[in-house]
Amino acid sequence: MVATLLHEIPLQGGDVTDGVVRVGETVRRPAGSFTPAVHSLLRHLEAAGFEGAPRVVGMDELGREILTYVPGTTGLNAMAASDRALAEVAVLLRELHDATAGFPLGTRGWQAGSNDDSAPEVVGHCDVTPDNVVFRDGSPRAFIDFDLARPTTRLFDVVTTLRHWAPIADPVDCPALLRGLDVGARLRLFCDAYGLGARDRRRLLDLARLRFHRSYDVMRARAATGGGWARMWAGGAGQRIRRAAAWLDSHEDSLRGHLV
Ligand SMILES: Nc1ncnc2c1ncn2[C@@H]1O[C@H](COP(=O)(O)OP(=O)(O)O)[C@@H](O)[C@H]1O
Ligand SMILES: [Mg+2]
Structure with missing residues (x-):
């Protein structure tokens, strides 16, 4: 030892x-x-x-x-913030979801979290942040940190991923590399690369809003357990969710134009 x-x-x-x-x-x-x-x-x-x-x-x-150990780098940089990387993350997420076909969705024991109301279709990663994607040779190669994985809908995992990568966030909370991007165009790019259907695209922003409300409650409950979650909450995670929800409300019309 x-x-x-x-x-x-x-x-x-x-x-x-x-x-x-x-x-x-x-x-x-x-x-x-x-x-x-x-x-x-x-x-x-x-x-x-x-x-x-x-x-x-x-x-x-x-x-x-x-x-x-998956060799490569994690975290945000200019390459990870690019449109090409965004599309490649979408393709990798699609491959992950497709690879969960046949896995028993009734499996128990997952970490609880916010979720869609619709019946689960796949096991989602549910935490695809830049820190949880390994890049190698200029492209995303792997997801790590499956602690929040759970049965969900494809759209819910897409929304969770876009929250971090489009990003669906108030620019005041965004790293400089993710500020000033055309978020609507990036939503569409991601949906195209993933191959998301028309019905899911129409529901995407509504689910994003629902997820914000549920995530706020889930994060607050997790913060009460202490450790890293409590640190995130004390660092303003709840306020960032509230600001992101407000940003979504005020940009909804223009974003929706990219999803029809
Ligand atoms: N299997 C792995 N292969 C390569 N790097 C990893 C792996 N697991 C974790 N890491 C590195 O450690 C960091 C933190 O690990 P992670 O599992 O994401 O913990 P946390 O729950 O704190 O987000 C990751 O962002 C990544 O850089
Ligand atoms: Mg992580």
Whole structure:
């Protein structure tokens, strides 16, 4: 065990999970009640031939999950903010969703979160932020951090992803690289690359609004559990959701024009 600890390299970039480390070609992450469900999903994805997710190695002597380390970079940069990257994230999300076909959607144990009212169609990642996408050779190659994965609709996962990547946010809360973008055009680009149907496009902004309201309540409840969620809440996460919802309301008409 001492030998293991000596070679642990802390991984930064996430804002929730304390104690994510790299050990050789693996990462060790604290496990939760949701870990068995997530591992069964990751094993399904491996069997389905989906390459855009880490593989499950097992559990270590400290009760942490062991996943393969996915080489590349995470986080926002000029390349990740580009329209090309946005379209490629959409394609990767489509591939993920398609690869969950056949996975039993009745599987229990997922981390609770806001969701769509419609019946689940896929297992969504539900947290596709720039910190949770690994880029390599200029393109998004894998999603990591499946802690919030759960059965949902395709559209709900699309909306969650667009919240961070379009982004659907008040510009005052956006990193400079994501400010001043044509958000409506990026919504359409993402929907086109994903291959989202007309009905889902028409419902996209309504679901985004519903998600904001539900996410606010979910985040507040999670913050009460302490740790990284409490830090996010204390750092203004709730206010950012409120501002994003207000921004969506005031830009709804022009955004909708890109989705018909
Ligand atoms: N399997 C992995 N392969 C490569 N890098 C990883 C992996 N898991 C985590 N990381 C790195 O560690 C950071 C934080 O890990 P993450 O699992 O996203 O934790 P959090 O729950 O805090 O967001 C990620 O943004 C990424 O840079
Ligand atoms: Mg993360």
